[in-house]
Amino acid sequence: MQYQFNWIATVTGEPGRWLWEGFVTTLEVSFIGIVFAMILGIVICVLRMTRFKPFVWFSVAYTEFFRNTPLLVQIFFWYFGAGVILPDSINDWINQLYYWFPGPFTLGGGEYTGEWMLFSSESVSVIIALAVYTSAFIAEELRAGIFSIPKNQLEASRATGLTFLQAYRFVIMPQAIRIVVPPLISQFLNLIKNSSLAMALGVTELTYQATQIESYHGLAFEGFTVATLIYLAISLVVSFAINMYNKHFMLQVKY
Amino acid sequence: MAMIEVNDLHKWYGDFHVLKGINESVEQGEVLVICGPSGSGKSTFIRCINRLEEYQKGTIMFDGRDIHAPEVNINTLRSEIGIVFQQFNLYPHLTVLKNVTLAPVKVKGMDKKAADELGLQLLHRVGIHDQAHKYPAELSGGQQQRVAIARGLAMEPKVMLFDEPTSALDPEMINEVLNVMKDLAREGKTMLCVTHEMGFAREVADRVIFMDYGEVIEQNTPSEFFKNPQHERSQQFLKEIL
Numbered sequence: 001m002q003y004q005f006n007w008i009a010t011v012t013g014e015p016g017r018w019l020w021e022g023f024v025t026t027l028e029v030s031f032i033g034i035v036f037a038m039i040l041g042i043v044i045c046v047l048r049m050t051r052f053k054p055f056v057w058f059s060v061a062y063t064e065f066f067r068n069t070p071l072l073v074q075i076f077f078w079y080f081g082a083g084v085i086l087p088d089s090i091n092d093w094i095n096q097l098y099y100w101f102p103g104p105f106t107l108g109g110g111e112y113t114g115e116w117m118l119f120s121s122e123s124v125s126v127i128i129a130l131a132v133y134t135s136a137f138i139a140e141e142l143r144a145g146i147f148s149i150p151k152n153q154l155e156a157s158r159a160t161g162l163t164f165l166q167a168y169r170f171v172i173m174p175q176a177i178r179i180v181v182p183p184l185i186s187q188f189l190n191l192i193k194n195s196s197l198a199m200a201l202g203v204t205e206l207t208y209q210a211t212q213i214e215s216y217h218g219l220a221f222e223g224f225t226v227a228t229l230i231y232l233a234i235s236l237v238v239s240f241a242i243n244m245y246n247k248h249f250m251l252q253v254k255y
Numbered sequence: 256m257a258m259i260e261v262n263d264l265h266k267w268y269g270d271f272h273v274l275k276g277i278n279e280s281v282e283q284g285e286v287l288v289i290c291g292p293s294g295s296g297k298s299t300f301i302r303c304i305n306r307l308e309e310y311q312k313g314t315i316m317f318d319g320r321d322i323h324a325p326e327v328n329i330n331t332l333r334s335e336i337g338i339v340f341q342q343f344n345l346y347p348h349l350t351v352l353k354n355v356t357l358a359p360v361k362v363k364g365m366d367k368k369a370a371d372e373l374g375l376q377l378l379h380r381v382g383i384h385d386q387a388h389k390y391p392a393e394l395s396g397g398q399q400q401r402v403a404i405a406r407g408l409a410m411e412p413k414v415m416l417f418d419e420p421t422s423a424l425d426p427e428m429i430n431e432v433l434n435v436m437k438d439l440a441r442e443g444k445t446m447l448c449v450t451h452e453m454g455f456a457r458e459v460a461d462r463v464i465f466m467d468y469g470e471v472i473e474q475n476t477p478s479e480f481f482k483n484p485q486h487e488r489s490q491q492f493l494k495e496i497l
Contacts, residue, residue: 159333160357
């Protein structure tokens, strides 16, 4: 029996709406995750580079712990486990976030019930897990980039009277960023792809929606193909955009 | 009063005694050449003067102040002492002109236009004003080292330190750098030069000191030192390099 592909039914009607919802949720979870991952990554990297031993130990422990345990376990930990040790006030606050959402609304031609809520405690757990996990890798990439700048650059700039921070800001970082951008892009792309694990908590992102399409409409091949193409498109756009930026603003360094 | 006054300077790297009590004084406008075999501590010695190296015993007075006095701001001190390194150490991400103007703009707060003017003037002085908007990697070694000298001069330092400025250069580029240094010497800049360039020393140095194993073992005028070295080790050293 020949399988009848039905692409139109996959991208229109209810499946089409689900895919759009999933796409938007994936983008939101990923974007917020990337922002927090960068912030945490910078903090962890700075702690590692101080001379204050407890900071260094904390940073090393953080990096090794989160890099070397499965992300899915971390997601479950933040969702099921962390609530137990967090004070009630924080748990209440996280649950509260859910109700900030404005309720049913229309977007992209569809009616939304608000069920796919970004600020559900599930989404918050996933965002925390993704940000923390990825920040461990980002911290290491940043450190590697900074260390790859020869020591004599710091020496030469300090010798002209620049302060430590000025030397980093005007001499070390501009050179390090150029080296760090390509590995950072791959960390960002990993985070976007890893966001598919959010479905394990029932967050209605792209992968979750593809499984829904399979369950309710039987469009397994089409649903997962379209989801795959959407992931591919997001990744290519992100990578292209950052590379262009890097080419225009950062690649003036010549050796 | 001497510009630089070094008293009983000692430095250790762990158990290794690198500087074993240096006493030296450099007058304003004096050109001092420091020579000696590698590992004798001569680079370490001049790097102590702008505190790129810390030392464990002794004092260094610069322009009447102990460089380790609590009221001395290390960044101000360093801006008054220019240094040129063996490996140039230019900033690869900045143009030649920006390499020169970075410190005046960021440390002194000079406005960009005035800094550019100063930068071009200094680049003119070292003979590479027409390359001002190129990047260091586009220049030859000799040109890069001249940019490094201009960068060192940009803060209008009272003293210039030269740490083997021609050792990393191809032979045909050594003279262009030495000529710039000779001009500076003749203009009356106070200079401490770690170098083995005997022609340079003969022509413009006021004094040559010879270091070995962390000590100054001989000092003299250049003509006397080269013609008639007193110490056995300096005799041997001169025999080897000439």
